Amino acid sequence: MSELVRIDETTWEIPASARPDMRVPARIFADDEILDEIAGDLSLDQLENVATLPGVVGAAIAMPDIHQGYGFPVGGVAATELPDGVVSPGGVGYDINCGVRLLALPLTERELGARREPLVHEISRAVPAGAGKHGGIHLASADLDDVLRNGPRALPGVRAEDVERTESQGRLEGADPAAVSERARMRGSNQLGTMGSGNHFVELQEVDEILDPETAEVFGLGKGQVTALIHSGSRGLGHQVCTDYVKLMDSRLSAYRIHLPDRQLACAPASSAEGRAYFGAMAAAANFAWANRQSIADAVRRAVRSVLGEDAASGTLQVYDVAHNVAKVEVHDGIRVCVHRKGATRAFPAGSEDIPVAYRGVGQPVFIPGSMGTASFVLAGERGSLERSFGTTCHGAGRRMSRTAARKRVHGSELRRELEARGIVVRCPSPKGLAEEAPFAYKDVDRVVRVVEQAGLARRVARLVPLGVVKG
């Protein structure tokens, strides 16, 4: 590992001089224990690779939930100066606009009482899981184009306040359905409204602790309140868009005289034909993902209506929806840049015009899911994020153990019993999939959010604990 220079308690840097091909330093937000955890894998080598991208400015940045990925590390941020800095599909990842949406139900855990288990079961029936197509909303080609251009606004009966309380209001400008391949359309046409597999889930939770009462009130959260956290992305459509453009840009590297230390970092100048086409397709896939989480939120409300009644369903309000795999055009320090966030969340502070009016006094909400069975956090963006991380904070706990190692350590049925013994209702089609997401396979989420708070990127607002989990 290259020499790490400690900047302050939670900030470290690898100078640009560490490698001849690095254009900027690599900056890591971490404490000693987190640094020890990533020392054994390729996370920092991958971060140094990101620092070689043409047009990269400031620093290649890693959040405390960083772990080794392919190409970019997960938990990585890179900004490239426009118009000619590069855009890299691998810097967004295959699950374009994978993200998290939080709904707040109008009742407390005590008021929910014995209806907890029926509600979790009803949510599992209402939200199709897994990777297949069954249960998704079939979209005719014209309707799919509408979703790709307009996101949740293309869906019937969508609440205006849901759209308002979604990052970028659920619609990235510049989306170009024509840049999305027929293969991507085929993979996505029947998957709208499905959760997907792996670490995707819908979790029913209770607000366990309020850490910032004023901000929690603005977000509509109170102690004991029941919430539903939705984690999903752009499904097969997004996976295929990334596949198509990694392949295209990989084939054009020599034409742009771009030399990369890792083929998966394939990229092209944002101003090039390939760069513009990718941005149009990526924005379309991001809009699809927001529509997907909207459809899942609608399904959760149907489950709430079925178990708790109409008043509870109509009173189930969206707190916010954030993307954590996306590239966006933003202005930082007066420079127009393309910010790649791969496993990292925008965290704009109070005063930003890019967040809902209701939140401009406190900063945007950010949701940090913990591992299954542990706490999740609601954060608020802080000014330090603009100064130090291109307006970005972490996105989750971050894996620390491979899926195979997790399966070797616990069986799914044993884990289910442990969770149920703690009163957590579990609905998961695969014991193997359950074991792979065991809490010990992830870093300690409390530690991760303490680091971003100490670094001034975001502050803790509320801590949520699980009541039930529906996994893909």
Added chain:
Amino acid sequence: MYRFVEHTAELEVELEADSAEGVLAEALRAFAELAGSGEGELVERPVELSAPDPPALLAAWLDELLFLADAEQLLPESADLEVDGTSLRGVLRTRRGEPRPLVKAVTLHRLRFRPENGVWRGRVVLDV
């Protein structure tokens, strides 16, 4: 021969055979272990792929298997392939079924496909 290698978040597959075609057959077997097998009648599909270099051809082959599984629920069983440098053609035999939800995409990270000391070796990292 194929084997899965430990990776923090993703899944790395190492492949080995006597020929390029053999490595692609091993890749099919590894994918089938992850995606599961189908039922009912055999569905044959002609396949013709080309890529800028041999490693990209291995990725393109797995991309094809993933696309057929995700978009058409066709799970691979076997294939007769001929490889000519950076292209392949042949017939893929599949059966319909619900793919197990694991593989999202085939990456170019650490990608390898070449002969070494008389043995063909491949390596690919899958996003799962």
